[in-house]
Amino acid sequence: MILETIVTTLGADGTPHIAPFGVTREGEDLVIAPFRPSVTLAALEATGRAVVNLTDDARLFAGCLTGRRDWPLVPATAIAGVRLADSLAHWEVEVVRIEDDPVRPRFHCRSVHEEAHRPFAGHNRAAAAVIEAAILCSRLHMLPWEKVEREMAYLTIAVEKTAGPREREAWGWLSDRVAAFRAEMRSPDGTKPQVLS
Numbered sequence: 001m002i003l004e005t006i007v008t009t010l011g012a013d014g015t016p017h018i019a020p021f022g023v024t025r026e027g028e029d030l031v032i033a034p035f036r037p038s039v040t041l042a043a044l045e046a047t048g049r050a051v052v053n054l055t056d057d058a059r060l061f062a063g064c065l066t067g068r069r070d071w072p073l074v075p076a077t078a079i080a081g082v083r084l085a086d087s088l089a090h091w092e093v094e095v096v097r098i099e100d101d102p103v104r105p106r107f108h109c110r111s112v113h114e115e116a117h118r119p120f121a122g123h124n125r126a127a128a129a130v131i132e133a134a135i136l137c138s139r140l141h142m143l144p145w146e147k148v149e150r151e152m153a154y155l156t157i158a159v160e161k162t163a164g165p166r167e168r169e170a171w172g173w174l175s176d177r178v179a180a181f182r183a184e185m186r187s188p189d190g191t192k193p194q195v196l197s
């Protein structure tokens with residue numbers, strides 16, 4: 001099973017970094033699989049540590065994908081690392097094995113410390129739609145434009161029906177990003193769209 005999480009790391013120079021990652025449970029292992037190049041990947045290689053944060057605030061996913069990475073962090077408890085100041089729970093993990101790969105290495109991690117902070121307050125379709133749209137936004141440069149438009153239109157239904165203020169704000173950020181990408185695609189100088197995330 002893959003859990004959509006926010007992974008926080010410290011770089012070799014101690015700089016904190018925050019990024020959404022799908023984390024796979026494989027037996028006792030939690031596997032983080034970043035595509036190269038990645039700041040998270042470099043941090044995992046340099047320090048062998050990370051924090052996997054569980055959150056119901058979809059703004060974290062949309063924010064990181066649209067350049068809003070300035071979320072409050074606090075020190076981790078058992079490892080040299082940082083975690084989200086506001087999350088449902090977090091797992092402090094250490095890398096136990098690396099399956100190396102030129103495209104997407106897999107970092108097998110084990111949890112060394114876990115904390116629960118708040119109870120899960122229930123599923124929300126708009127929050128799930130925001131996470132789907134954030135994934136779309138991370139792949140805009142690879143996807144056919146018709147697919148992006150079709151999926152954004154479908155996901156809008158859940159947002160319009162079920163969103164609260166956090167989900168609406170996150171949706172606005174992602175919609176703006178998609179619109180900016182579209183404008184760039186249509187730019188008269190005919191340049192190829194650039195990767196925006």
Ligand SMILES: Cc1cc2nc3c(=O)[nH]c(=O)nc-3n(C[C@H](O)[C@H](O)[C@H](O)COP(=O)(O)O)c2cc1C
Nearest residue numbers: 004019020021022033034035038039040134135138
């Ligand atoms: C829900 C979600 C899951 C993601 N999972 C992955 C993943 O498993 N691997 C990956 O390389 N990028 C993933 N991404 C995209 C990364 O978050 C994004 O590209 C990020 O900037 C990673 O690069 P960085 O470590 O340099 O920040 C995901 C994005 C979202 C919204």
